[in-house]
Amino acid sequence: MGRYDESKKSSGAKGKKFGHVGRVEDPYLPEEGQEASICTECRGLYQNKRWFFDEKLAARLEGAASVKQVVCPTCRKIKEHYPEGYLTLSGDFLAERKPEIITLLKNEAARVSSRSVLDRVIKMTEEGKDRLVVETTTEKLAQRLGRAVYRAYKGELNFSWAEPNRFVRVYWSR
Numbered sequence: 001m002g003r004y005d006e007s008k009k010s011s012g013a014k015g016k017k018f019g020h021v022g023r024v025e026d027p028y029l030p031e032e033g034q035e036a037s038i039c040t041e042c043r044g045l046y047q048n049k050r051w052f053f054d055e056k057l058a059a060r061l062e063g064a065a066s067v068k069q070v071v072c073p074t075c076r077k078i079k080e081h082y083p084e085g086y087l088t089l090s091g092d093f094l095a096e097r098k099p100e101i102i103t104l105l106k107n108e109a110a111r112v113s114s115r116s117v118l119d120r121v122i123k124m125t126e127e128g129k130d131r132l133v134v135e136t137t138t139e140k141l142a143q144r145l146g147r148a149v150y151r152a153y154k155g156e157l158n159f160s161w162a163e164p165n166r167f168v169r170v171y172w173s174r
């Protein structure tokens with residue numbers, strides 16, 4: 001049977017649940033008053049204080065004088081290598097089924113990233129046969145990927161929040 005422990009491992013952040021209160025401001029969010037912006041890298045749009053994808057609107061806004069050309073927080077996190085989530089997968093089962101598990105991770109990440117400008121995989125690193133590390137731009141995506149693997153293969157899933165709260169390590173092993 002698998003174990004699913006979301007709160008026990010975190011040191012100094014005991015019992016914290018998802019969407020915890022009092023989180024610090026994301027240093028990568030755009031400044032106040034920066035209304036319509038378009039990311040020159042991924043064509044994500046920023047309007048009314050949120051980032052989203054809308055290809056039609058992007059085509060319309062592109063080149064308009066009122067639209068600011070920027071690099072979005074996600075593309076900057078990738079360039080500057082600033083992960084907020086780490087998912088570490090390990091174990092003999094991982095070693096045996098690695099290509100399949102990597103495909104599952106890529107599909108899940110693509111599904112999330114196509115709808116959300118903020119959630120993207122920065123890097124996937126194979127560390128030997130039985131270990132794989134996935135770095136993500138948000139803690140949410142690391143959690144989602146960990147849960148997706150757990151849903152498909154059971155095993156053991158743990159979450160550990162570092163201080164400050166904007167950073168999570170997710171561990172899956174089987």
Ligand SMILES: [Zn+2]
Pocket residue numbers: 039040041042043044071072073074075076
């Ligand atoms: Zn971008």
